[in-house]
Amino acid sequence: MTLPGAGALEGVGILDATLREGEQAPGVYFEPYVKAAIAGLLDEIGVEVIEAGHPFVDDEIAEAVNCLARRGFRARIAAHARARREDVEAALASGAGFLGIFLCVSPERLRERGLTPATALDQVTAAITLAKERRPGLIVRFTPEDAVRSPVADVAAVAAAAVAAGADIISIADTTGCMIPGGPRSLYDWLSRFRDELQRRNARPRLAVHCHNDRGLALANALDGLRAGASLVDVSVLGLGERAGIVDLAALLAVLVQDFSGNGRWRLEKVAELYRLVSRFSGVPIPVHFPVMGRNAFRHCAGVHSQAALRDPRHYQSLDPAPFGLSPEFSLDHMSGCSALLHALESIAVGDLDPELFTAVLRRVKAIGKKGRTVGRDELGWIVAWEKAQAQGRPVLLTQSA
Numbered sequence: 485m486t487l488p489g490a491g492a493l494e495g496v497g498i499l500d501a502t503l504r505e506g507e508q509a510p511g512v513y514f515e516p517y518v519k520a521a522i523a524g525l526l527d528e529i530g531v532e533v534i535e536a537g538h539p540f541v542d543d544e545i546a547e548a549v550n551c552l553a554r555r556g557f558r559a560r561i562a563a564h565a566r567a568r569r570e571d572v573e574a575a576l577a578s579g580a581g582f583l584g585i586f587l588c589v590s591p592e593r594l595r596e597r598g599l600t601p602a603t604a605l606d607q608v609t610a611a612i613t614l615a616k617e618r619r620p621g622l623i624v625r626f627t628p629e630d631a632v633r634s635p636v637a638d639v640a641a642v643a644a645a646a647v648a649a650g651a652d653i654i655s656i657a658d659t660t661g662c663m664i665p666g667g668p669r670s671l672y673d674w675l676s677r678f679r680d681e682l683q684r685r686n687a688r689p690r691l692a693v694h695c696h697n698d699r700g701l702a703l704a705n706a707l708d709g710l711r712a713g714a715s716l717v718d719v720s721v722l723g724l725g726e727r728a729g730i731v732d733l734a735a736l737l738a739v740l741v742q743d744f745s746g747n748g749r750w751r752l753e754k755v756a757e758l759y760r761l762v763s764r765f766s767g768v769p770i771p772v773h774f775p776v777m778g779r780n781a782f783r784h785c786a787g788v789h790s791q792a793a794l795r796d797p798r799h800y801q802s803l804d805p806a807p808f809g810l811s812p813e814f815s816l817d818h819m820s821g822c823s824a825l826l827h828a829l830e831s832i833a834v835g836d837l838d839p840e841l842f843t844a845v846l847r848r849v850k851a852i853g854k855k856g857r858t859v860g861r862d863e864l865g866w867i868v869a870w871e872k873a874q875a876q877g878r879p880v881l882l883t884q885s886a
């Protein structure tokens with residue numbers, strides 16, 4: 485896959501939507517002071533835009549957006565709005581420096597709402613004109629919702645009108661997560677055709693992508709979008725959002741930094757703290773096997789893997805955990821072999837064990853693993869003490885050092 489080169493990547497930014505899209509995950513709501521803490525970490529990490537909420541929906545959300553907008557973050561604070569005067573007014577009142585206006589322009593949805601392509605176009609341009617007249621320095625993004633299931637030419641017509649009215653960014657939304665890289669519904673192909681259509685209409689906005697994860701392809705589609713010329717990607721912590729959510733922030737960061745020369749652009753060492761915070765206050769656990777931030781993401785288990793990865797983690801890791809402040813780990817369970825056990829014993833300062841004792845300890849570790857859990861370092865010390873005492877035929881004092 486070809487993405488923009490290192491130079492072009494400098495123009496690639498991240499819009500984090502944890503506080504807006506993330507709150508659309510069932511049962512997730514962040515108190516305003518939690519929003520402030522999350523936004524603070526996102527700003528430290530270096531995302532370009534923090535989408536903070538839809539002020540028209542609720543006074544408390546409006547207040548939170550307003551507080552974040554006044555914090556002096558480097559990141560722009562974004563407010564969400566339908567293409568309606570009342571929504572735009574509420575977003576302007578929030579003081580956000582970035583306004584995201586959305587309207588679905590698919591023929592079915594327009595018919596359902598009694599709109600035509602022409603009236604939809606009027607609605608979008610009126611909303612953007614109002615915003616730009618009131619606040620000329622405001623960055624305005626127009627999102628044709630469910631764009632990829634709408635005819636390219638129809639979307640381009642509305643998008644070009646939005647650009648003419650002052651929109652700076654057009655965000656292409658795969659609202660239902662239906663796109664498949666390399667397949668008949670490819671975001672790369674769709675966006676390439678869309679860009680051509682816009683250029684025919686003399687519109688050259690910045691392009692963004694908003695990819696849902698219904699097929700588990702959100703990140704792959706977002707990368708396809710970058711390849712087709714988008715330069716802003718919507719993400720959220722843990723991928724939180726409607727249904728299966730959107731692109732996960734940490735996974736995108738890992739790819740951009742380690743595979744596309746984005747090193748030094750983002751403070752990755754703050755990401756783990758952000759994930760703990762969002763997981764705690766969203767009530768959504770971080771899945772253990774989640775890429776990058778999952779407990780097992782850099783944890784080796786099987787004997788063959790551990791043996792090779794202990795010599796050089798790159799034998800079984802293509803991502804480097806160090807920039808995230810993490811390091812490879814070697815778990816002890818029924819799959820463990822001698823190398824992992826030796827490593828674990830060294831880590832708890834247990835010197836050479838005689839072969840019989842070593843075998844007894846390994847046998848017990850494997851037996852515990854078959855019960856469906858791993859053996860922690862403290863437990864390993866107790867096992868060594870126990871087996872040593874058993875071998876010597878003396879009582880075991882579990883408080884004694886191994």
Ligand SMILES: [Zn+2]
Pocket residue numbers: 505659694696725726730
């Ligand atoms: Zn969405």
